Amino acid sequence: MSHHRKQAAPCGLIRPAASALLLSALILASPPAFAQHRSNAVDVSWCSPIGNLTSTQRVDGCSAMLAQRKASKATRVTAYVLRGQAYSARRDYASAIADFTAAIRLDDAYAVAWRERAGAYFASGDKPHAIADYTTSIRLDPDPSGYLGRGIIYLNADEYDLAIADFGAMIRLKPSMKIGYINRGEARRRKGQVELAIADFDQAIALDPKDSFAWFDRGIAHSDNGDPDRAIADYTRAIQLTSDDAWYYNNRGNSYRDKKQDDAAMSDYNRALALDPRFALAYYNRGTVWRDRRDDNRALADFSESIRLDPSYAPAFRNRARLYGRIGERSRALADFASVLALDPKASRDYYARASLYFDSHDFARALTDYDAAIRYNPDFALARNGRCLTRAILGSARDALDDCEQALKLEPSNPNIIDSRGFCHLRLGELDAAIADFTSALAYNEKLADSLYGRGIARMKQGDVDAARADIEVAKAINANIAAQFASYGIESVN
Secondary structure, three states: OOOOOOEEOOOEEOOOOHHHHHHHHHHOOOOOOOOOOOOOOOOHHHOOOOOOOOHHHHHHHHHHHHHOOOOOHHHHHHHHHHHHHHHHHOOOHHHHHHHHHHHHHHOOOOHHHHHHHHHHHHHOOOHHHHHHHHHHHHHHOOOHHHHHHHHHHHHHOOOHHHHHHHHHHHHHHOOOOHHHHHHHHHHHHHHOOHHHHHHHHHHHHHHOOOOHHHHHHHHHHHHHOOOHHHHHHHHHHHHHHOOOOHHHHHHHHHHHHHOOOHHHHHHHHHHHHHHOOOOHHHHHHHHHHHHHOOOHHHHHHHHHHHHHHOOOOHHHHHHHHHHHHHOOOHHHHHHHHHHHHHHOOOOHHHHHHHHHHHHHOOOHHHHHHHHHHHHHHOOOOHHHHHHHHHHHHHOOOHHHHHHHHHHHHHHOOOOHHHHHHHHHHHHHOOOHHHHHHHHHHHHHHOOOOHHHHHHHHHHHHHHOOHHHHHHHHHHHHHHOOOHHHHHHHOOOOOOO
């Protein structure tokens, strides 16, 4: 599977792009079943692209042909290409590349050899050489398969404009080939041109209404377009055509989740896992349903299995970290956050979530470090600025902290928690009128905000307004019995 996996809905990723699979079909045709022959001797007729032969027999036949001293140049070129194809079929790309290179040395105008070597280079992970060879093959012979191969490499490298241009050239040369429309649609979808992508998938479906993958791809585009009903309809048609593809059920489950139909989503995830018990993403997606249902044990089990099967998938660690934090497994949560940030070092929301975990356990120095990182990677992250504002004030830098609160309020001017944090800064600075004004303003948005009630009570007590202060403090304690201890950990002791 390709790892250019689209981030789908809130549920996770979708199936890899069609293009990667199409390229595999283009250059890695499965070797035919072994055929019994009357003689164990190598037969040069085995050097052929047709017939019920194994790749080993094809290699042996072509080797025998190349060993013939009187073989013509054209015969040798053909034998090298056919043997290279046989090597590619068994994924021996180094040998395949060597044979295609030998063919090119004999006839450097033979476009097929350049295309085949390009495919072998790409399959072995050498994209620059693959692009160069496809480009040469196109110059020698503008065949649709050359544009297809190069376009797929551009698509996998996120070079969408180049990919779209190549698939467009392929379509102009061969408008009856659905593969060109499917791949151009995928490139357009990834570029954000969803309507154009849907038009391409429409054309592919018109050319072959029984191609389940075209329906599936169009379902993805409808999902991107915020249309879960059409997405579900397309995924359902794909399932009707090919009922044993786990990805079809997984993605339809995601679209059911978009519609808040969790029972239907759960059914599809279960079906996906029945078809493919090693489907890491389906475990992750099912885990999100269990998590939202507050079935923590099942959610943890599914997230853990997803991680076991695909330890490179950051969202699974991310969700498990938050779930561990929710149930009080702090050390496990911190371990998972460390894994997330190793996989995704610029994940501002994960720095923020870990900072909140540190903050709640009064590890303010580490919290501040993570708030710093969250803001570094996302300067407009209002909640992170609010967290840093409050943490700085607690650590004794209330004047500097005010700047964070002001920046946060520019982003979210009606957020009572940010107004409350600014009030706390004023309280730490002894600016009691400003503190009371902020706490009162925060309470106008949320009258049950215990922090603002208690903070205003402390400020009023310091001003000598004892009755009003005691009233605020008592209401705060009724909402949060631990509010006094909380403020004490912030460096604010109760005043009698």
